[in-house]
Amino acid sequence: MATAAEPLAKRSRRANFSDEEMMAMILGRQERQDVLRERFSQNITAERKKQAWEDVTTEVNSVSRVLRGMEEVKKKFVDFKSIVKKKMSIIRQEQEKTGGGTSEAKALTHIEEAMAQVIKEIQVSGIPGLQDPGSM
Numbered sequence: 001m002a003t004a005a006e007p008l009a010k011r012s013r014r015a016n017f018s019d020e021e022m023m024a025m026i027l028g029r030q031e032r033q034d035v036l037r038e039r040f041s042q043n044i045t046a047e048r049k050k051q052a053w054e055d056v057t058t059e060v061n062s063v064s065r066v067l068r069g070m071e072e073v074k075k076k077f078v079d080f081k082s083i084v085k086k087k088m089s090i091i092r093q094e095q096e097k098t099g100g101g102t103s104e105a106k107a108l109t110h111i112e113e114a115m116a117q118v119i120k121e122i123q124v125s126g127i128p129g130l131q132d133p134g135s136m
Contacts, residue, residue, distance in 0.1 A: 017076055019111055020063040026114045028056035029077055033118070084108070084115040 017025070029036065032052040038044045050070075056077075057070045087108065094105040108116060 014072075015066045018064070021060050021068070022080070022111045023114060024059045024063045025056060025073055025077055026111070026118060028059040030118050032056060080115060081119060084112050085119060087112065088116055088119070 032055065035044060035048055035052045040046065053070050053074055057068060057073045060068050060073050087106075091103070091105040091108070094103040
């Protein structure tokens with residue numbers, strides 16, 4: 001425990017994710033979405049999901065200058081997905097405004113576009129195993 005006379009050691013920040021790391025993370029997650037999105041079952045176990053995230057982390061580390069951990073990659077994916085969803089919502093709101101003129105919303109970057117494709121696939125395909133109540 002540090003005393004008042006002892007200064008605390010300053011913790012250094014981790015390097016930001018590079019564009020290459022982000023694309024590797026998005027593509028790796030997209031390749032394994034059948035395992036990672038599926039609910040737990042006899043075939044989809046926690047160990048299988050953990051292995052899928054470890055594979056994504058390996059892909060990220062193959063293009064990275066910084067060694068990333070599985071939890072760090074998972075958190076970055078979830079946080080970035082949230083940011084892109086919010087930005088997509090803002091763009092949609094700007095497009096639906098009345099009055100004409102130019103949109104004030106910033107366009108998605110190429111990395112955000114890649115994440116938007118992952119988000120759209122999730123929204124279109126829905127939750128596996130559920131049936132539409134109207135089709136019964």
